[in-house]
Amino acid sequence: MSFDLLAGHGQVKSFLLRMIKKGLLPNAYLFLGPYGVGKTLCAKLLAMALLCQEPGPTGGCTLCKVCKRSLEEKHPDLLILRPEAKVISIAQIKEIFHQISSGPYQGRMSIIILDHAELMSREAANSFLKTLEEGPKDTLFILEAPDENMVLPTIASRCQRLRFLPIDHPSLSSLLKRDLGLVDEEAQILAHIAKGSYKWARELWESGLFPLRTKFFAELIELLSLEISDLVMRAHGITEQYPNQGIGLMYLLDQMETWYRDALLGKLVDKPTFYNRDFSFQIYKFAEARSLEALVRSIFSILCAKKDLKNDINPSLVMENLMLELKRAEGDL
Numbered sequence: 001m002s003f004d005l006l007a008g009h010g011q012v013k014s015f016l017l018r019m020i021k022k023g024l025l026p027n028a029y030l031f032l033g034p035y036g037v038g039k040t041l042c043a044k045l046l047a048m049a050l051l052c053q054e055p056g057p058t059g060g061c062t063l064c065k066v067c068k069r070s071l072e073e074k075h076p077d078l079l080i081l082r083p084e085a086k087v088i089s090i091a092q093i094k095e096i097f098h099q100i101s102s103g104p105y106q107g108r109m110s111i112i113i114l115d116h117a118e119l120m121s122r123e124a125a126n127s128f129l130k131t132l133e134e135g136p137k138d139t140l141f142i143l144e145a146p147d148e149n150m151v152l153p154t155i156a157s158r159c160q161r162l163r164f165l166p167i168d169h170p171s172l173s174s175l176l177k178r179d180l181g182l183v184d185e186e187a188q189i190l191a192h193i194a195k196g197s198y199k200w201a202r203e204l205w206e207s208g209l210f211p212l213r214t215k216f217f218a219e220l221i222e223l224l225s226l227e228i229s230d231l232v233m234r235a236h237g238i239t240e241q242y243p244n245q246g247i248g249l250m251y252l253l254d255q256m257e258t259w260y261r262d263a264l265l266g267k268l269v270d271k272p273t274f275y276n277r278d279f280s281f282q283i284y285k286f287a288e289a290r291s292l293e294a295l296v297r298s299i300f301s302i303l304c305a306k307k308d309l310k311n312d313i314n315p316s317l318v319m320e321n322l323m324l325e326l327k328r329a330e331g332d333l
């Protein structure tokens with residue numbers, strides 16, 4: 001049945017079902033949590049539960065026309081807005097006015113989902129705020145964002161907040177085995193590396209980058225042993241090899257982060273749970289050759305590089321800086 005389609009998030013699901021049963025739904029929800037953990041699916045399942053003509057104890061029936069059309073995002077009373085070119089524009093917000101003014105077509109209510117609500121332009125956010133303040137009848141807004149601080153406070157304060165945690169590793173591993181046909185060991189490593197995000201895990205697998213980990217790690221260790229001039233040249237080479245379009249470079253940085261994180265854990269904890277458990281031997285060796293301070297400093301540099309990449313700073317420059325910082329952390333500069 002309906003909410004069972006969402007893996008994990010037991011508390012969120014039972015809370016929503018209770019609210020539906022008691023008829024206590026607010027005007028707007030703000031779903032908060034990391035990328036790819038199931039916020040949009042949960043929003044669609046909530047829509048299904050409200051639109052389905054014969055809902056059961058766990059939400060929509062999943063079998064009727066209404067449920068199927070809701071899941072396929074084709075139901076006329078369900079509007080899902082997603083950013084176009086990294087922004088939700090005022091033109092998109094106007095679609096909401098249109099939807100609301102014509103009222104529900106088939107069901108009892110309209111459901112409007114704003115995926116990545118944090119990417120509304122200022123104009124769009126102000127315009128949306130007015131709609132929210134008016135509290136249109138028979139309409140439920142579901143906004144999604146990674147963090148409350150990224151949404152206009154006047155909008156966030158008008159929504160009931162619901163927090164989504166990363167999917168627990170056993171649930172995510174099972175999903176990856178079911179959907180991608182992975183064997184247990186692969187699924188567990190991928191679930192760890194994707195930090196509980198189903199979408200991220202899936203993207204990594206489908207991009208073909210995941211099996212390249214062995215090459216990444218060998219390259220990383222080799223890079224750190226290079227002289228500065230060679231290192232800078234190689235840093236540029238990496239940028240060309242894994243262009244920042246799509247997920248290449250970001251994945252590389254994520255991989256580096258898990259490597260250093262494992263090394264740090266190996267130094268601090270007796271029986272650590274490594275992300276890269278299939279590289280335990282090499283990680284212990286790496287950790288042994290470095291100080292605690294060097295590892296912490298390196299992780300910090302990688303996090304800064306990831307932030308720079310997200311802010312569209314030239315990838316070549318980001319990689320060059322990062323490699324120099326990693327060398328500096330090791331006391332080689």
Ligand SMILES: [Zn+2]
Pocket residue numbers: 052053054055060061062063064065066067068
């Ligand atoms: Zn149904």
